Amino acid sequence: MVAATKIDEVKINNNKDNVLLSIDDLHVWFELRRFGFGHAGYVKAVDGVTFDVHRGETIAVVGESGCGKSSLMKTILGLYKPTKGEIIFDDKNLKDLDTKGMHWYHSHVGYVQQDPYGALPSFMNVKRILEEPLIIGGVKDKEERIQRIRKALEEVKMSPVDDFLPKYPHMLSGGQQQRVVIARAMIMEPKFLVADEPVSMLDASVRVEILKLLRGLQEVHHLSVIYITHDLSTVSYFSERIFVMYAGNLVEKAKVRQVLDTPLHPYTMALLTGTSEPDAKNADTYKEIPPGEPPSLVKPPPGCRFHPRCSKAIKGLCEIKEPPDFEPEPGHLVACWLYEK
Amino acid sequence: MSQNQLLHIEDLVMHFNTTHGAVQAVDGVNFNLDTNRAVVILGESGCGKSSLAKAILRLLPRNVGTYSGRILLNDMDIMALSDEEFRQNVRWASISMVPQAAMNALNPVIRVGDQVSEPAIVHLGIDKKEALSLVRKMFQHVGVPEDFIERYPFELSGGMRQRVAIAMALVTSPALIILDEPTSALDVLTQANIFNVLKRIKKELGASFILITHDIATSSELADDVAVMYAGQIVEMSDAKRFFDEPLHPYSKKLMSSVPRLHGGKEPDFITGQPPSLIDLPKGCRFAARCPSRFEKCVEDPPTIEKDGRRVKCWLYS
Numbered sequence: 001m002v003a004a005t006k007i008d009e010v011k012i013n014n015n016k017d018n019v020l021l022s023i024d025d026l027h028v029w030f031e032l033r034r035f036g037f038g039h040a041g042y043v044k045a046v047d048g049v050t051f052d053v054h055r056g057e058t059i060a061v062v063g064e065s066g067c068g069k070s071s072l073m074k075t076i077l078g079l080y081k082p083t084k085g086e087i088i089f090d091d092k093n094l095k096d097l098d099t100k101g102m103h104w105y106h107s108h109v110g111y112v113q114q115d116p117y118g119a120l121p122s123f124m125n126v127k128r129i130l131e132e133p134l135i136i137g138g139v140k141d142k143e144e145r146i147q148r149i150r151k152a153l154e155e156v157k158m159s160p161v162d163d164f165l166p167k168y169p170h171m172l173s174g175g176q177q178q179r180v181v182i183a184r185a186m187i188m189e190p191k192f193l194v195a196d197e198p199v200s201m202l203d204a205s206v207r208v209e210i211l212k213l214l215r216g217l218q219e220v221h222h223l224s225v226i227y228i229t230h231d232l233s234t235v236s237y238f239s240e241r242i243f244v245m246y247a248g249n250l251v252e253k254a255k256v257r258q259v260l261d262t263p264l265h266p267y268t269m270a271l272l273t274g275t276s277e278p279d280a281k282n283a284d285t286y287k288e289i290p291p292g293e294p295p296s297l298v299k300p301p302p303g304c305r306f307h308p309r310c311s312k313a314i315k316g317l318c319e320i321k322e323p324p325d326f327e328p329e330p331g332h333l334v335a336c337w338l339y340e341k
Numbered sequence: 342m343s344q345n346q347l348l349h350i351e352d353l354v355m356h357f358n359t360t361h362g363a364v365q366a367v368d369g370v371n372f373n374l375d376t377n378r379a380v381v382i383l384g385e386s387g388c389g390k391s392s393l394a395k396a397i398l399r400l401l402p403r404n405v406g407t408y409s410g411r412i413l414l415n416d417m418d419i420m421a422l423s424d425e426e427f428r429q430n431v432r433w434a435s436i437s438m439v440p441q442a443a444m445n446a447l448n449p450v451i452r453v454g455d456q457v458s459e460p461a462i463v464h465l466g467i468d469k470k471e472a473l474s475l476v477r478k479m480f481q482h483v484g485v486p487e488d489f490i491e492r493y494p495f496e497l498s499g500g501m502r503q504r505v506a507i508a509m510a511l512v513t514s515p516a517l518i519i520l521d522e523p524t525s526a527l528d529v530l531t532q533a534n535i536f537n538v539l540k541r542i543k544k545e546l547g548a549s550f551i552l553i554t555h556d557i558a559t560s561s562e563l564a565d566d567v568a569v570m571y572a573g574q575i576v577e578m579s580d581a582k583r584f585f586d587e588p589l590h591p592y593s594k595k596l597m598s599s600v601p602r603l604h605g606g607k608e609p610d611f612i613t614g615q616p617p618s619l620i621d622l623p624k625g626c627r628f629a630a631r632c633p634s635r636f637e638k639c640v641e642d643p644p645t646i647e648k649d650g651r652r653v654k655c656w657l658y659s
Contacts, residue, residue: 064528065499173615174386203385203555205599209611230528233558233601237609260603274533276558278600280582283379283563286540287533293498 020192020224021053021076026085028068028075032298043297045071047248049085055191058218058225060235060256062271063245066294069228072245073194076226077111078102090191107137110185112195112214116177120169126153126180127165130187137188152183155220156213175206179213186217193218193225199234211238232275236260244268247295247305253325254332264334266290266310304337312338346416347516347549348374348397353410355396362620363406366392368573370410371645374566376516379543379550381560381581383596384570385616390553391441393570394519397551398438399427415516434464438519442526443506447494453502454490457509464513472512479508482545483538500531504538511542519551524559536562557600561585569593572617572627579651589653591632626656 026049032040045068053059063069074080076087078094087094089105097105113119120129130149139145153161156179169177178198185193195214199207215238218225227239235242235256242259244252244267252265263269270290276282290309295301301308307318317337326339355367366389374380384390395401397412399419412419419431437460440446448456457479458472467475477487483504494502503523510518520539524532540563542548554560560567564581569590577590588594598610614631617623623630629639638656646658 064530175615204557205385205596205612207611208599208601208609212611232529233603236603237601271529272603274529275603276533276536276562277602278557278561278585278597280561280564280580280585282561283540283565283581286537289530289533289537293500293531 018054019052020055020090022086022088023049023051023076024086024088025050026072026075026087027083028071028080029083041298044248044300045297046075046082047297047300049245049248049250051243051250051253053192053224053226055224056218056222057241058215058227058239060227060229060239060242061245062229062232062235062242064230064294066297067245068248068297069245070196073196073226073228077109077194078105107188108191110188110190110193112178112182112185112193112198114197115201116174116181117169117201119181120177122169125166125168126172129169129180130184133184133187148187152187155186155217156180156183158183173206174202175210178202178206178210182210182214182217186221189221191224193223194228195225196228197230198227200229200231207234208237214238232260232271233277244271247300248297249305249335251306251336252332252334254334258329258332262329262332264328264332264339265306265336266312266338267306304335314338345375345377346373347376347378347414349411349413350397351411351413353393353396353412355392355401355408356406357402358404358406359620364619365389365573365622366619367396368622370396370570370573370575372568372575372578374517374549374551376549377543377547378565379552379563380566380568381552381554381564382568382570382575383554383557383560383593385555387616387619388570389573389619390555390570391521394438394521394551394553397519398432398436399424400432429464433460433513433515435515436517436519437510437513437515439503439506439510439521439523441521443521443523444499444502444526447502447505449494451493452490453492453494453497453505457490457505457512460509461512475512476508479512480505482511482542483508484534498531499527500534503527503531503535507535507538507542511546511548514546515548517549517551519553521553522555523552525554525556532559533562539563557596569596572622573619574627574654575652576628576654577652579653583651589648589651589658590628590655591634591657592628595631595633626654 026046028046029042029044031042034040049072061069075082127149130152131145134145134148150161153164158164158179199210211234239256242256243250246267252268259268263272273287274289292309295305303319303321304323307313314337323335323337325333325335327333328339350370350372353367353370357364357366370393382390401408414435454473454476457476461467461472461475476490480487485501485504524535552560552563567579567581567584568575569577571592577593588597595612601609612631617627625640626643629635634657643654643656645652645654648658
């Protein structure tokens, strides 16, 4: 379960037919409020992001808060309009879809929110929460709706189902609430799931349980998943590829083990150093963390956006020219001048 | 009793009265803490770890029921003090706290310098100017640029605000600082930075810490001792080295195996079931229902067993 098995790898060999979601040079800019006639500029939350997601593949997008990962995800979900660039889902360009088309799109994309309690309406019981997407999705037969609700709850291992149907969110534990959120995301039988920090609000002991549940659903339904997180330690158990995001750009894209065992980008290295493992020796040592904080997305630094914090920055290059993606080893893309051939 | 003992807690109990019955949030907690050491209180949400912090600082909610036990701070029984004495001599003077989500608890309309200087003015009896120079010194310790004292909280990033909250807890040079989930809302790099700051403070200022968290991996960044809390009680207390190498209590073992690792290692496991309600606690061992190694003895309340300086509340070790 750690990495893709051999069979999966054959399946994912860049076969065009296998691409479910394709994102090309995506830019999401938010305009700052204008003062008079002056132009205050843009928040460049996503600034030139390109990647493909294959069918049945799980991708982790890792980055700190403010790096644009949530904007990226919300644009994929169709909540924000891209400023520039294309999103192609199942051979259809999101730009060309009309209201009915977006309806179709939304029914194929599930969304698991970060804060389960905030994501569930407190005045609806579990049955109504799960019934609503079905009603909107046009499932007219009441019997069928109930059948599907029961099936969804069983899939997220909330049994006996009858005990949970009449319950309101506040009567459930954090883990159970997150299961309801997952059941709601799965109820339209999507092909694609966006999970935005699905376990960051949960206790450590429940986290693994929820991740395993998501993993199980992903395998059974052959789902594509984008797993957004800031916690590298959970990634290896849940995804095939990792994209590391910094200040609106993807700086490193590779298979899980490549990123965790041989990280190439200095920022990825810093993230790995910053992630703790339980070890009493930690208390005696200081961690070497790059100074400063992520840059403002209104005026990101020129050249490589990480250069002001980078100890390996090359003078006269990194602060001037933005690095393209290099591929020092097969399938391992990194946007850093250190790997220029 | 050791020479350097700073804090001694004996049979501390804090219950809340609710319409459904008494919530036994802190139910007979014992532990000691020496000067310049850090103890980590580990536990899942709802195990009573934040209530323990409040019980030590006597920050009692309105519906508090039983509140008893003995807390010795430098051999002074602080439970015997009146509320006013406690406020003057203990809270913030000797024991300060960085509450959960402290970075969001700063007053948005007061400059951070003024906020941080307030406890110093109240407890040290110094004037504003002296207090502000003290604040500058504290900002240096926690790594906040000095000119930030003029700023308002919204002008600071989350990590900086958290540092300000820590500076506020340090400004009266208390002997003990209680940190309640100091980094749970922060990013990885900011988290690592804050722990670097805490380690430095511990070394430079000789302060002691009680760190309350559910995050085992980051807790190891500061821990000298580890206390595992379950359903209002401490079920294991050990030095960090031996705890992280080999926890004793079945609950601690389960907790450790639920930690995902970056490199190899076993697949993480999870603990089935849920912690018991603190209103309706089971008889006997409170973890028995979820415990993989329970046996017939577990229907009785297990004693706390001392073993090579470690304490574990489990029948397996009797």
